[in-house]
Amino acid sequence: MSYNNSHDLCSNLNQEQDSEFTQLADKAVSRRSFLTGAGVLGLGAFIGMSPITNSVQAAIRTKVKSQLIGFEPIVSSTADTVVVPKGYKVNNLISWGDPIFDGAPEFDPTGRAPASAQALQFGDNTDGMSLFPLSSDRAVLAVNNEYTNTDLLYDHKGDMISADDVLKAKNAHGVSVFEIQQTAEGWVVDRSGKLNRRITANTPMQLTGPAAGHDLLKTAADQTGREVLGTFNNCANGETPWGTYLTCEENFHKYFGTEDEAHSISAEQKRYGLKAEDKRYQWSKFDQRFDLAKNPNEPNRHGWVVEIDPMKPESKPLKRTALGRFKHENAALMVDDSGHVVVYLGDDERGEHLYKFVSKGKYDANDQSRNRDLLVDGTLYVAKFSADNGEQKGKGEWLELTFGKNGLTPDNGFNSQAEVLIYTRLAATQVGGTTMDRPEWVAVHPNKSSACCTLTNNKHRGKKEGQPVGGPNPRAGNKYGQIVRWAPMNGDHTATEFSWDLFLIAGNPSIHQEGLLAGSSNITTENMFNSPDGLGFDKGGRLWIMTDGKYSNADDFAGMGNNQMLCADPETGEIHRFLTGPIACEVTGLTFSPDQKSMFVGIQHPGEKGKPSHFPAGGNSKPRSTIVVITREDGGVIGA
């Protein structure tokens, strides 16, 4: 979601006043120092990638093509459309409000359609998604519908919320699952697909793992602490080799509130951003489940990773408490050579943390039924980074978040593993995890040698207590973002030690000629962008970067245009712009057909906050979040 939207869920996350304001000047590191190979891109030598030499860096500037990337990069754009390179084409697959069942009502642009219609249609604000193949030309797509654009959802723009409006919003959230078919005209949604399903903020699901059944998860309606209704604010995603979809609950706190003035918000609730005020969604006025005074434990049942079987439309989604409770971005899952399942997890808030889960059990490729419970039990860790002499590289360790270890004891307020998981953020602080510049997506390189995480931006860096400048967070008031990369010790993702560097530091070299605001050496006036967010490797090892940043195209952001998607070569550090989105959108959500010849990309909130977008239909139409499919006119592999 866009951080620059004052109503937005990712904005205003830290409500407290800045304390102990310490203005720390950017370190005077010039772009020239990057070109010597110190700092950025210096990791290659120890993770088996080519070290960056001066000649390679010179090549980046003269746009010599990498071995991986074959398209002609595009310029930045402020046009109200999706632009892709020469030889590529764009088709719209589905937009908010399109029916996903036979006989369901068509989209009604007036905003007067009832909740019952939305329950049968694609939800709003498309985000993370995964494709599960059914055959060579058929698949099921599972897609997150993160939040709602209130001003577009209702004809009254949110000024007169009714009970049906609340239900309509709940039905526009969650996950949409639907079958798609490749035809001569491209991929289309099959509304008669037997696997088609809407999962909403009211769908029954089950809490599993160490925290399930704990008193802190019990409510008036659920004395078991195991049965919960719904998932919402599903940001990014993950997928498992046993064929399930992982949907990640991010800014769940925005949906709770209370009008009970006597109610006080606990310290734990404050750490998760919960407040009495509920002006935007107003769910608590019509559903007491969301009233903090009446159901103070209900928020504890959200902020989890949820596992969904897209092949079984009747199956109950499973909330996986072993993966911790925070504002989850995505769940980057890989199977380590040891057989353990490793899931990297970001907590997207200023000054929050990067996590890793390692399963207790091992993956069995020969019997998928044995893998179904791998996310029930395991060990959660938080990352601690250390830097060599102020450089943007160094070592790191994964600190275990296990009850009884590292100070996670009753003396410090932790009485069980369930409490460690329900209050993961507090546990991370207790053990000394590094506060980060808003960890968004993590992606693991297909050869398993390294992983990356987008650190999107952080206006509090260097200005707020506990968020010092340094290490992987090198800029005060970070407005552009960076991507941190790490290599696990001995290539073992279960290891507790790693080395890291910064793959890129976004910046604007046309405005800032010197220092960190100009960005790292692989950022040029041709490829510049801000606020990297979505991230994913394709099978070939190309790194795709999606942005959710400022689209003013002015001042510090001049020349960057609309939000966009870039393609990077992790070997050379080269970065090329591949796609630009329409006005006021975020580009988020990425998946491919198995042959890598169709790329599915999410265009979220075009025209947010009344900006003049009419994407995708044009004319005077209402802007709608849309999944687009990118293919090549010659039928080739995307990006190659």
Ligand code: FEO
């Ligand atoms: Fe939903 Fe952190 O983006």
Ligand code: CA
């Ligand atoms: Ca967004």
Ligand code: CA
């Ligand atoms: Ca973002």
Ligand code: CA
């Ligand atoms: Ca995001």
